Amino acid sequence: MDSTHTKEMYLDNASTTPIRGEVLNEMMPYFTHNFGNPSSLYEIAQVARNAVDISREQIAKILNCKPSEIVFTSGGTESDNMAIIGVGRALSDKGNHLITTEIEHHAVIHSMEAMENQGFSVDYVGVDRQGIINLDELSSKINSETILVSIMFVNNEIGTIQNLQEISNLVNDKAQGLGKKIFLHTDAVQAAGKLDLDVEALGVDIM
Structure with a gap:
């Protein structure tokens, strides 16, 4: 086909969109x-x-x-960096263990790698064929040194929606049993405008 008659179609809206x-x-x-x-x-x-x-x-x-709890940043990557690195450094006297999943956005993975380079321990929880987190594995990885669990709400590649309420309940129950606070962070960039982002209902500490 003559290239002069082709029509460009933009298919990368999950990454960024034209301004309305x-x-x-x-x-x-x-x-x-x-x-x-x-x-x-x-x-x-x-x-x-x-x-x-x-x-x-x-x-x-x-x-x-x-x-007063809203902090404006330049975007999702800076927000993830601030949440993970910020909590890790602020609570380093409470523990040095972080948990995330194997299918997080690179902003989260890279932040976790940065924390590992600073001496923190990081566990990566597996998921099933649909990208749903293995709750039993998550539960088994939480320990007395855990200070943060970071699990994205909606995956940016395959669209998997995690059950944050269920994850929050699990994390809180484990934290209570350990007699400490474990923060739950979620990257909700892909959920914005599509799903309810009520942090109280979701049980999320940092979004």
């Missing part, structure tokens, strides 16, 4: 006029500050959390 017209229209005033530093005191900066505060409140309602 509605979003672009909402953002245009901040691209063109109200672009001030939201930490400054002049007028357009305060307009930007107000927009950030409103966004934080709206997102908190979606996640069923406090606005």
Whole structure:
């Protein structure tokens, strides 16, 4: 077929998507006029500050959390890095063991590898043919040194949806038996806009 008659079809929406017209229209005033530093005191900066505060409140309602618990980052990779490396370093006096799965996004895998290089122990839980985590294996790997379990909500390659409530119950039961707190982190990038992200209902500590 003559290449001049071919039509490009974009099939990588799970990675990134074209900006919606509605979003672009909402953002245009901040691209063109109200672009001030939201930490400054002049007028357009305060307009930007107000927009950030409103966004934080709206997102908190979606996640069923406090606005003060929302942290804006550059994207999913930075968020995963901050969660895993941040918790690991902050709680290193409570334990040095982290758990994740074999099919996490590279952002999580690379963060775990970074923690291993810093002396932490990391276990990778297996999954079945559909990508569902083996709960018995997860349970067996949790020990007195475990401080964080990181399991993605929706897989970015095969679309598997993990039962976070069930995972949360298991982690909390094991933690209670050990007399400690074990944090549950989930990469929910692929779930956004598709599934309920109520962190209280899901039993997630960090999303």
